[in-house]
Amino acid sequence: MLELSLVLKNAGKSLKKTGKQMRKNYAAYLFLLPKLILFTLFIAIPVVWAFVLSFQEYRITEANLFAGLDNYKQVFESEAFRKALINTTIYTVVTVPFNVITALIAASFIHTLGRFAQNFFRAAFYLPTVTSMVIIAMVWRWMYNYEFGLFNHVVGWFGMEKINWLGQTDSALSAIIIMQMLIPFGVGIILYMASMSSISDSLYEAATIDGANAFQKWFKITVPMLTPSTIYLTLLSTIGSFQVFTQIILMTGGGPGYATETLVHLIYKTGFRDFEFGLAAAQSVVLFFIIFVISVLQYRVLNRKG
Amino acid sequence: MKKRFTWSKALIYIVLSVAAVISLLPLYWVFSTSLQLSSYQDEELDRPTSYVNANPPKMYPIGITEYVEHWKKANDAKKAGDIKEEAYHRDIMDQIIADTFSSFKALFQQNKMGLWFLNSLYIGIVVTIGILLLDSMAGYVLAKKRFPGRNFIFWLIISTMMIPSQVTLVPMFIMVRDLNLMDTHWALILPDLSMVFGVFLMRQFMLSIPDELIEAAKIDGASEWKTYWKIVIPLAKPGLAALGIFTFMNVWNSFLWPIIVLNNSDLFTLPVGLKTLQDANLADFKLLMSGAAIAAIPMIIVFILFQRHFVKGLTLGGVKE
Known part of the structure; x- marks a missing residue:
């Protein structure tokens, strides 16, 4: 007491x-x-x-009724969601590592150059990031155009048949992925460059005395020292990648069929074309958990390596 | 040794240059297509009616060389005293100019490109000013003041940065509809002002301001507001510049939310306008690329003028701490 x-x-x-x-x-x-x-x-x-x-039956005309797990059941049973999840995962698994690694290589190259060249290349690689994805998607749709697009001209030079890049099931997703791979990861390049300039010179001097060559120095000093940046950039671009939307709505509309359906595009369609608010909310909650789990896993794996 | 060094450097330059071309080609193609001759036909020569769809593709606006060609001919005719011939070529030169810029004219006269541009600019400026003020105030107290609940608020804000913004789409839609804000600019401005990234950025930046300066102002009897406005804000200028540029860029390029809440074409921002332009003119690539060019130019200019602030903002919000 x-x-x-x-x-x-x-x-x-x-x-x-x-x-x-x-x-x-x-x-x-x-x-x-x-x-x-x-x-x-x-x-x-x-x-x-x-x-x-996400636990309610909420349509634009109807009152909100408690629906229990109905929405979630519907999410996991639907063909569209399954396709969207698979497509978004493939897209992420291919583009994120490629973009992070190429950003690291590009930054390493740029870092060796003089000041003027550094500024020039940094600007050249960052400019597409500054321009809206709407613009990028519109011009890529034009470059992928079947009849007059730039890519089919290039294909023609090699004597191949024209490809209906965005219009057929077996190439549409690849076309979206190729596009993402060819847009430089400007944020990554700038961050890597900033982190590189803060690595102490004494490390490299010591390695030189030990007889390490340029590649060894890069692989054994630069890359490990950049691990925090690599973790951050991988997380950042994975999260961004799971939210891919603008290219999809402007270039393929998720089609043909469900060939390029992605999670956010599906949420958009469910919520604001079909006005199935409860279902769309459940889809977005699932998206949140997917992103959350992947972020935590990535952080742990990458952190352990470093 | 020296020679090998030079070779590796040359290789680096080649690789980077190829990558830079790939990086910039789409943007170049926007501008090139937007200025390509489309309907003008030179009767003397058997040429396609639209150079936009030429095969092989014209890699630059063909009007440039055509114009120079006719300009030379006009000058030759002038020297020879052939007034009729000169007038003929001058007339074609005018046609080339008109054709080159025809899509831009159409965008401003038949579409509401000018209005969309102003809407984007207006919303961008309002949100940027608002964010700079709100986030610097919040960031300042979170970095420099000790008070109950500070850590909780900071933790709350940081944790929501991890939540994908799409999660809030449906509830926000219902809320905006019920508040009667559908199809208004407030539906864009208010959610944009609530973004929390800037609070985090400003807090990180304010941590580096020495406490002594703030203490000294307090001893001199300055009020909290005066300390913030006269001492903190001037010291935070580089951080504010970075935040301002990023905010403006994000608002200017914002797409998903605006296409959901805007239906009235008088209120469209540029990205929304571009989408409807594409929906209505699927194959008119000269027109579409002209619209894209108009939307791209301001950000390109902002980037070229403020490049170092972009770098600063990225490194500030990124790896450090």
Whole structure:
């Protein structure tokens, strides 16, 4: 009993202290207030609401009824979702490692050059990142055009038949993947370059004395020292890759059939073409968990390697 | 030894140059197609009606060489005193100019490109100013003040950065509809202002501001607002510049949410306008590429002018801590 009253007394004291501190710091709360209001309204509430909605039968015309796990059942039983998940996974597994590795190589090359050349190449590789994906997707759709597109001219030089890049089931996803591989990972190149310049020269000097060649130095010093950047960039581009949408809606609309259907495009279609809000919410919750699990796994695997 | 060094350097230059061409070719192709001759036909020569669809493809706007050709002929005719011939070539030169820029004219006259451009600019500026103010205020207190709940708020904000924004699409749609904000610019501005990345960025940046300066202002009797406005903001300028540029770029390029909430073509932003333009003109690539060019130019200019801020912003929000 004595102990309890002591605990209560202390709790009361610390509560009072907290209250005092809060009053003393009212200015700090005022500074935070506008952002917190917006954050609560447009991020916190919608996130919680999305989870609630995913258990409801919510169509634009109907009242919201509790639906239990019906939406989730429908998600996992649908052919479209299965295809979207497979396509998005293939797309990510191919493009993310390729883009991160090429960014590392490009940054390593650029790093050896003079200042002017560094600025030039950095700009050349970052410019496509600055331009909207809408623009990039529109011009690639033009380059992939069956009759007059640039690619089919190139194909023609090699004496091959024209390819209906985006229009047939067996090449559409590859076309989207090739496009993503050929757009430089500008953020990655810039971050790698910044991290490289902070690696201590003494490491390289020591390696030179030990008789290491340029490649050995790169592979044994540069690459391991860049591990934090590699983790960050892999996570960043995997998360981005699972959200692929703009190319899909502007270039293939998910077709032909479900050949290029992706998760976010499916969510968009379910929610804002069919207005099946409950189902779309369930799909987006599943997307969230997929991204969450992959992020955690990647972080652990890559961290252990380093 | 020296020779081998040179060779490896040459190889690096070659590899990087090829990669740079691949990187920039699509953008170049936007501009080249947008300025390509499309309907003009030189009667003297048997040429296709549209150079956009030429085979083999014309790798640059053919109007440039055509124009120079006729300009030379016009000059020759002038020297020879053949007024009729000169007028003929001058007339063709005007046609070439008109044809080269015809799609841009169509975009502004038959479509609402000018309006879309202004909408994008207006929303971009409003959101950028708002974000700079809100996020620097929040970032400042999270970095420099000690108060109950600080760590909780920071943790809350950081954890939502991991949530993909698509999760909130449906609830936000219902909310915006119920607030009667559908088909208004507020439906874009308010959610954009609530983005939290800037708070994190500003907090990281403000950590490097020495506490002594803030303490000194306090001792001099400056109010909290004055300390923030006169001491903190000037010191945070490089961070603000980086955040401002990234915010503007993200808003300018924003696509998924705007196509959901905007239906009235008077309110479209450029990306939404471009989508409807493509939906209505699937095969008119000169027109589509002209629209794309108009949307691309401002970001290219911003990037060229503020390149170092881009680098700063990326490294600040990225690896450090």
